[in-house]
Amino acid sequence: MLVALAVEGLAGWPDRLHARIGHPVVWIGAVIAALEARWNRPGFTDRTRLILGGVTVAATLAATVLPAMALAALLPGGWIGALLTGLLAAPLVAGRSLHDHVARVARPLAEGNLAAARHAVSMIVGRDPERLDGAGIARAALESLAENASDGVVAPVFWGAILGLPGIAGYKAINTLDSMIGHRSDRYLHFGRIAARLDDAANLVPARLTGLLFCVAAGRPRAAWRTMLRDAGSHRSPNAGWPEAAMAGGLAIRLSGPRTYGERISAEPWLNAAAPDPEAADMTRGLRLYIRSLAVLAGLLAVVALAA
Template identity: 60%
Template sequence: MGFAGAMVVAMAVDALLGWPPKLFARIGHPVTWLGRLIAAIDTGWNRDSDPPALRRAAGVAGALLVIALAVALGWLLQSLLRPGWIQIVLAGILAWPLVALRSLHDHVAAVANPLLKRDLGAAREAVSRIVGRDPAALDEAGIARAAIESLAENTSDGIVAPVFWGALFGLPGILGYKAINTLDSMIGHRSERHEAFGWAAARIDDVANFVPARLTGFLFVLLAPRRSEALSCMTRDARRHRSPNAGWPEAALAGALGVRLSGPRIYHGSTTDEPWLNEGARDPLAADISEGLTVYRRAMLLLAGVLAILAFA
């Protein structure tokens, strides 16, 4: 766990600064750089005229190429750092853009604040920035549910998973994970275009998030205002989710807040009939988003504390 200290530095810097808009406007963001590479491979290698088997093979090759390049860049940067505390601090600063701790908090809070004031229009606009479902069809409960689900899933994907792989393997680990996660978000969904080409991206992401998703769920359980309900909901309902991983943090947070999550939702005009997590509980409200953010902040402090102990040990 030699790089646990670097991940604490990354979390601390991101909690303080986020990714400043002026910096984004000037140089973009590592995820957008990865996104441009993935988009270029998708355009050039994912040809509609090719049979599914060839498109799947091209998707495997493309995913492995992107991940290998990210890992190689991480290894190169890490090899240039002098061992000791300087290495830990500099590695943490280099890892900082890959930990979305403040961004997630601010995006979810941007939904909670207008919803608490009953401004559904502003809340719908804010939630549309973090979920893919149709915001116009969402009432207060739907908006709150979408925000809480996004908070739960992205705590795992955006913070716990990159920090987990970064603590294990340093910059190659965190950069490799971000490549995997970006691949999945861009080409891993089950659309006609990406059913074959994105197969490898989705499967690799499932493997990479297996441990972090469950770790995130247990972090929520430990800091839950309703700890026993959170644990029972997670162990009972996590496997009902369509994702093999997202159900763990979502079910844990549903139990922690005493609300039901998931369920039917509308994407691009079509209704998908998803099972409920914590079925029988009440629908969430604006105040539940704020309570979820409190659990989130405490969980992130606990994660940073555990990493700091491992670093000093």
Template identity: 60%
Template sequence: MKRVNAGAGMVAAMMLVALALDVAIGWPDALYRRLGHPVTWMGALIKWLDTRLNTGPRAARLTKGALTVLVLITTTGLLATAAQLLLPAGPWGIILGGVLAWPFLALRSMYDHVAAVAGPLNAGDLPAARHAVSMIVGRDPAQLDTAGVARAATESLAENTSDGIIAPLFWGLVAGLPGLVIYKAINTMDSMIGHRSERFEAFGKVAARLDDLVNLIPARLTGALFALASGSDLPRAWRVMRRDAGAHRSPNAGWPEGAMAGALGIRLSGPRLYAEGRAEEPWMNADAPDPTPQTLTAALTLYRRAMALVVLALGLLILF
């Protein structure tokens, strides 16, 4: 069988197949019950390493956290490289590569999770909306009013469009399946151990800094994509993003959040309540009004337009 060295056109076609599968069926519950999910497999390995290595003084934890990063990147990278090298040439290679890439893109689940908040919020069912938003953010839902729920869901949509879709696509286009899978491993490590807590401040430091690094370009691309998808509101989205992104607590999240705040004419970020206390954060688009149930619906519309632009860009890569 002829093997393939995946070029840009083939990788773009694989990503398009993966997106199509994700939009069409997501990750079915039956498949999850039977096999789990590649990200949960990564999570199990991270948890195993955390349990065994995250001990001792700070310097030791920092070193063993770096070792954890190395183990995850090496393991996932080697497996993904082997899978890519075994892909056959031609359409079957594209289809099989797309199937392998499919679990690492979250276009449908991102939309579904936010739509699950928007539905009850627009119906005036605040308790149901609070429950739905608790599935996607770490804030204390009991403390959120209607505007707070809409703000949390909108911010999650903006930030996770970068982490869950644009960044894996970007690294997939740069480095094929290994780039896609290694990115997801880094992002999963950050979500599990990249916290500023007593347990993880040292052990997860390398993972957190590496996650910041690999998201630098994708976050800015996501912000530009939201601005472009906003149509006539592009100048305002671009202006708010450029002005306010640098004030965000994250070096990356401010770009998609700022663009979305400008595109929708609302303010985002700002103070928020977590279980451990109140976090004082600057606003994105501070002079604008708070989000509403209607602007959350508009955010989902903006998201769909942005994803249509992504599909168009992949199609152009395949053609040219």
């Protein structure tokens, strides 16, 4: 997993390769979309949708974990096997791509170009960008950075470190299932329920670990720690509140709060409510905190690797 972090951080997933063969997560998404189109029919009962949603989860996991197990069985042992495993796992870690997506919001926001910043933030969040002012754009981007640091980096590395290539592949399947069908809309309330619950379970430890990494890497570790313990439980998600609250405390800003999705207003509580709204400069500070947190994660992996 240390190799995977390094390879993805240095090279990412090249655009030419993406144009030619796509991306492993896109392949997983294609499997999920095909199964959902076949089994999530409007005429089915809620119970049938729940069962078929579970079958979709099982089929998607089989389609990802079994090939990963076969590849892992073919790899040699020792350092060569570790290097090859890291190369194969690298596309399933999103450290560099997450940084780049958030940086694309930070640059135009710092320049005062709200139109470009709104467009960039619409690529990473689901809320209505046209209703966001500068502070709203910064909050949305930093919340995405904190939450996806867990979902996109720490969690896949965590499960990969424990279970190897099948572990990281299985986690990405679970996370992709949740992002595609784990919604509370009429269409997915029953069909995606098992996927959503499984994603909550898979992220239980990684989300808290991400919050801890933010606390360690923050310039204000005690404030980050206090804010995380106080506010994480008030978040709508059982997991996302931990890294988001830690980032809010570490940067001395407030995050979350009410937001608009289409015509629906979601009255979310504030994280670190007494602090000011973030500004463009806070996004740069947030990206630096994110990089330091990944450095701490890499150090932990190195210690474990050497001990093993």
